[in-house]
Amino acid sequence: MDTPIVAVRNLCKTYRMGEMDVHALRDVTLDIRPAEFVAISGASGSGKSTFMNILGCLDVPTSGSYLLDGREVQKLTRDELSLVRNRKLGFVFQSFNLLSRTTALENVELPLLYRRDVTAKDVRARAEASLQAVGLGERVLHHPNQLSGGQQQRVAIARSMVNDPVLILADEPTGNLDTRSSIEIIGLFQGLNRRGITVVLVTHETDIAAFATRQVVFKDGRVIRDEVNGSPLDAAKELARLPKPEAVA
Amino acid sequence: MKFSALLLIAFRSLARNKLRSVLTMLGIIIGVAAVIAMLSVGQGAKSSVESSIASMGTNVLTVFPGAGGTGGVRSDAGTTSRFTEDDVEAIRKEAEAVRYITPTARMSAQVKFGGQNWRTSVYGAYPEYLQIRSWNLASGSPYSAAEERGAAKVCLMGKTVVKNLFGDSTSPVGQTIRIKNLPFRVIGVLEEKGQGSFGQDQDDIIVAPYSTVQKKIVGGTYAQNMFASAVSEPAIAEASAQIDEILRRRFHFGVGDLPDFTIRTQTELAQAMGSVSSTLTVLLSSIAAISLLVGGIGIMNIMLVSVTERTREIGIRLAVGANGRDILLQFLVEAVTISFCGGLIGVALGVGASSLLSSLQGWAVKLSPVSILIAFAFSAATGIFFGWYPARKAARLNPIDALRFE
Numbered sequence: 193m194d195t196p197i198v199a200v201r202n203l204c205k206t207y208r209m210g211e212m213d214v215h216a217l218r219d220v221t222l223d224i225r226p227a228e229f230v231a232i233s234g235a236s237g238s239g240k241s242t243f244m245n246i247l248g249c250l251d252v253p254t255s256g257s258y259l260l261d262g263r264e265v266q267k268l269t270r271d272e273l274s275l276v277r278n279r280k281l282g283f284v285f286q287s288f289n290l291l292s293r294t295t296a297l298e299n300v301e302l303p304l305l306y307r308r309d310v311t312a313k314d315v316r317a318r319a320e321a322s323l324q325a326v327g328l329g330e331r332v333l334h335h336p337n338q339l340s341g342g343q344q345q346r347v348a349i350a351r352s353m354v355n356d357p358v359l360i361l362a363d364e365p366t367g368n369l370d371t372r373s374s375i376e377i378i379g380l381f382q383g384l385n386r387r388g389i390t391v392v393l394v395t396h397e398t399d400i401a402a403f404a405t406r407q408v409v410f411k412d413g414r415v416i417r418d419e420v421n422g423s424p425l426d427a428a429k430e431l432a433r434l435p436k437p438e439a440v441a
Numbered sequence: 442m443k444f445s446a447l448l449l450i451a452f453r454s455l456a457r458n459k460l461r462s463v464l465t466m467l468g469i470i471i472g473v474a475a476v477i478a479m480l481s482v483g484q485g486a487k488s489s490v491e492s493s494i495a496s497m498g499t500n501v502l503t504v505f506p507g508a509g510g511t512g513g514v515r516s517d518a519g520t521t522s523r524f525t526e527d528d529v530e531a532i533r534k535e536a537e538a539v540r541y542i543t544p545t546a547r548m549s550a551q552v553k554f555g556g557q558n559w560r561t562s563v564y565g566a567y568p569e570y571l572q573i574r575s576w577n578l579a580s581g582s583p584y585s586a587a588e589e590r591g592a593a594k595v596c597l598m599g600k601t602v603v604k605n606l607f608g609d610s611t612s613p614v615g616q617t618i619r620i621k622n623l624p625f626r627v628i629g630v631l632e633e634k635g636q637g638s639f640g641q642d643q644d645d646i647i648v649a650p651y652s653t654v655q656k657k658i659v660g661g662t663y664a665q666n667m668f669a670s671a672v673s674e675p676a677i678a679e680a681s682a683q684i685d686e687i688l689r690r691r692f693h694f695g696v697g698d699l700p701d702f703t704i705r706t707q708t709e710l711a712q713a714m715g716s717v718s719s720t721l722t723v724l725l726s727s728i729a730a731i732s733l734l735v736g737g738i739g740i741m742n743i744m745l746v747s748v749t750e751r752t753r754e755i756g757i758r759l760a761v762g763a764n765g766r767d768i769l770l771q772f773l774v775e776a777v778t779i780s781f782c783g784g785l786i787g788v789a790l791g792v793g794a795s796s797l798l799s800s801l802q803g804w805a806v807k808l809s810p811v812s813i814l815i816a817f818a819f820s821a822a823t824g825i826f827f828g829w830y831p832a833r834k835a836a837r838l839n840p841i842d843a844l845r846f847e
């Protein structure tokens with residue numbers, strides 16, 4: 193098999209809250225191979241977000257090792273981590289985390305602006321193509337507060353994919369959306385996954401996890417189940433089965 | 442991130458809180474305006490002092506009666522003079538560093554011509570007076586040594602007196618005027634000198650032979666002052682020492698005694714006047730320094746607020762790949778934009794203020810591009826200095842802490 197994109201060994205994360213230690217992650221060991229579509233689920237407080245933040249190089253573990261695409265993350269400097277987040281990773285949050293008072297296009301352009309090797313013309317073209325791919329080609333000049341939740345999450349996905357990352361991490365991207373928008377968003381992730389991008393997605397809902405090729409379940413900071421889903425659902429087919437909505441999200 | 446993009450972010454963020462941005466700029470505006478005013482007033486005062494010193498004459502020394510104090514020019518009121526023409530003669534003979542010397546007698550008097558009346562200063566002095574003050578005649582001719590000896594009733598007239606007695610039409614040369622009811626023939630008109638060092642009108646004057654004024658107008662025996670010029674600028678100090686030595690001897694003062702006369706040189710006068718303008722410069726520069734400091738602290742304060750308000754934004758930027766330097770620059774550019782805009786408004790205000798000051802003081806505005814450059818440099822430096830700490834604080838945030846910030 194291929195070398196793993198993510199190789200996590202004995203990962204622990206402990207938060208100190210005054211006198212008490214909160215063990216958010218206890219000894220997590222996990223490999224994720226290229227082009228996998230992993231769904232992580234588990235009860236609230238089981239450590240899913242903590243795990244995702246470490247995978248996304250936004251946070252550091254208390255102990256254990258994490259190899260991203262063959263590189264040991266603990267050894268990277270702050271600036272190198274910024275570079276990794278910029279080039280290899282795409283992050284999608286439950287609360288969208290778009291810059292308000294900034295157009296959809298500018299939000300998507302943001303990761304490109306932090307690299308020196310893309311010309312202004314390319315920045316615009318790539319951001320537009322990215323928005324086109326998530327079906328928002330018509331809304332490039334709208335501000336986040338002029339878009340629905342589903343549309344805002346599409347902007348966030350367009351932003352996460354604009355730098356051609358190897359790994360996209362999504363922490364409950366459908367948590368704030370209705371069923372139809374959720375499946376549409378999942379469809380976008382499936383599309384990215386079929387292009388070879390590894391996707392790790394956190395979800396509370398088992399019907400959403402059913403779209404993934406692998407299901408991992410967390411409990412009290414540990415992985416309690418990890419199984420391959422031989423027959424993942426297809427978002428396009430599921431959408432067709434849903435009753436027609438009055439207005440498209 | 443490109444500089445133009447950083448500038449755009451800065452302008453948008455400032456435009457979002459317009460009132461706040463303008464209030465933050467206020468300190469810088471006042472500071473820079475003060476810098477500009479200071480530099481141009483300083484320059485203007487310097488050149489006006491220079492020109493008024495020059496109008497006094499070249500290498501001039503004045504001998505006053507009375508013990509000299511330090512500081513400004515003292516008046517001779519309340520002290521009686523013992524200077525005689527013999528003293529003047531002694532100095533002329535013995536002091537080699539002195540080129541010209543004259544006793545002076547001055548009195549304020551009513552002068553009349555036809556139906557016109559004017560009160561002016563009548564100055565009695567030797568013909569050398571004109572050389573000492575490097576004062577030329579606009580028309581006519583000066584009085585001679587013979588006229589001086591003979592106490593001739595002739596006089597030279599300043600432009601202001603001419604204007605008031607004769608108007609612009611008739612030429613005064615050859616006319617006879619009455620000073621204290623005595624007839625004087627006008628033989629020359631003095632060139633215009635303009636305002637003096639203390640704002641007085643130097644052209645409001647009549648100059649006549651010393652003997653005439655002393656005997657027929659003042660009615661005294663002693664000269665009020667002595668007025669001399671040194672042979673050259675470096676010789677001023679020597680001339681002063683020689684006059685001192687001669688007068689001490691004639692008035693019987695020992696070397697260590699405090700004499701009852703004072704010698705002032707042009708250099709000392711220049712220093713006295715220079716100190717007025719340097720007081721003003723110190724005042725303005727402390728206003729500038731204090732308001733730049735207060736303005737800088739205001740910028741620091743607002744930038745700290747801005748960093749806190751935008752913690753989530755910083756988190757988002759870090760999450761998509763901004764590094765510490767990008768964030769640092771973003772906030773630094775914002776701080777400098779505030780101070781630079783403040784600087785721009787301040788320069789405009791400073792130019793206005795200094796031209797107002799100059800029109801009130803009668804000083805020429807000397808606004809050099811260098812002083813504007815200095816003002817901008819100051820405002821930019823303030824922005825960088827006081828913007829640095831908040832910007833560094835932003836740059837050091839952890840991505841996850843910034844994203845979680847509520």
Ligand SMILES: Nc1ncnc2c1ncn2[C@@H]1O[C@H](COP(=O)(O)OP(=O)(O)OP(=O)(O)O)[C@@H](O)[C@H]1O
Pocket residue numbers: 207208209214215216234235236237238239240241242243
């Ligand atoms: N910054 C923090 N400081 C202290 N404790 C924390 C912090 N972040 C998370 N925790 C704790 O770590 C544990 C795991 O939290 P985490 O957010 O990873 O859970 P989660 O599985 O994502 O839950 P949810 O499904 O509700 O999002 C929880 O007990 C939480 O209280």
Ligand SMILES: [Mg+2]
Pocket residue numbers: 240241242363
């Ligand atoms: Mg969570």
